[in-house]
Amino acid sequence: MDEKIGLRDGRTAEVSFLSEKDSTGELLEFINSLVEEDACILYDKKFTLEQEEKWKAGRLEEFKEKQGYMLVARVDGRLAANSGCTRGRFREDENVCLGIAVAAPYRGLGLGEALLRLNIETSGEFFGKPPRNTYLSVFATNRPAYALYKKIGFGEFAVFPKWIRHRGEYVDHVFLKL
Numbered sequence: 719m720d721e722k723i724g725l726r727d728g729r730t731a732e733v734s735f736l737s738e739k740d741s742t743g744e745l746l747e748f749i750n751s752l753v754e755e756d757a758c759i760l761y762d763k764k765f766t767l768e769q770e771e772k773w774k775a776g777r778l779e780e781f782k783e784k785q786g787y788m789l790v791a792r793v794d795g796r797l798a799a800n801s802g803c804t805r806g807r808f809r810e811d812e813n814v815c816l817g818i819a820v821a822a823p824y825r826g827l828g829l830g831e832a833l834l835r836l837n838i839e840t841s842g843e844f845f846g847k848p849p850r851n852t853y854l855s856v857f858a859t860n861r862p863a864y865a866l867y868k869k870i871g872f873g874e875f876a877v878f879p880k881w882i883r884h885r886g887e888y889v890d891h892v893f894l895k896l
């Protein structure tokens with residue numbers, strides 16, 4: 719994987735699979751910046767370097783076992799976004815779950831949309847056959863993500879009501895599939 723995405727500001731994002739050579743410190747900075755802004759993601763506490771090491775090792779193991787992958791996008795050499803894909807286990811192994819996050823300075827440039835489309839395309843090749851279900855989940859309050867998923871063609875199929883504690887309230891967890 720060595721793809722390029724042209725951004726609205728004229729810059730280019732370079733996309734590759736997460737690999738051993740991606741710095742754990744930089745991955746840590748990326749996830750902790752999202753935790754710090756209290757973004758609409760599951761994590762509510764900053765990670766330590768040790769935890770991030772474990773997370774990275776887990777994703778690399780998953781890649782080796784063909785259970786999933788993580789795409790990382792770099793702009794001017796800096797980590798700007800990532801988008802993962804994990805398939806279910808056993809009887810659920812034809813269903814894949816996607817995720818995406820773009821660092822705050824790189825939002826609104828078309829990176830999230832292009833990276834998610836690339837992820838969907840990649841999943842069809844990576845697992846040997848196109849997934850039966852491609853799905854993701856979103857906090858009901860996450861308007862940018864919800865709009866992005868709708869634009870790409872995802873439709874709602876389940877809602878876990880008042881499921882997630884976020885910014886002082888309980889919000890619905892919405893599941894969408896292609």
Ligand SMILES: CC(C)(COP(=O)(O)OP(=O)(O)OC[C@H]1O[C@@H](n2cnc3c(N)ncnc32)[C@H](O)[C@@H]1OP(=O)(O)O)[C@@H](O)C(=O)NCCC(=O)NCCS
Binds near residue numbers: 752758818832
């Ligand atoms: C959601 C997220 C991935 C969008 O990435 P992005 O690179 O900013 O999105 P893009 O610039 O590619 O925009 C693509 C589409 O998304 C929607 N969108 C993006 N930002 C939006 C905003 N602020 N308000 C409303 N819709 C928005 C629009 O439909 C947009 O299409 P358009 O440009 O034709 O209007 C990004 O905001 C993000 O990572 N947020 C924090 C983490 C997160 O919420 N991850 C998703 C968890 S489910």
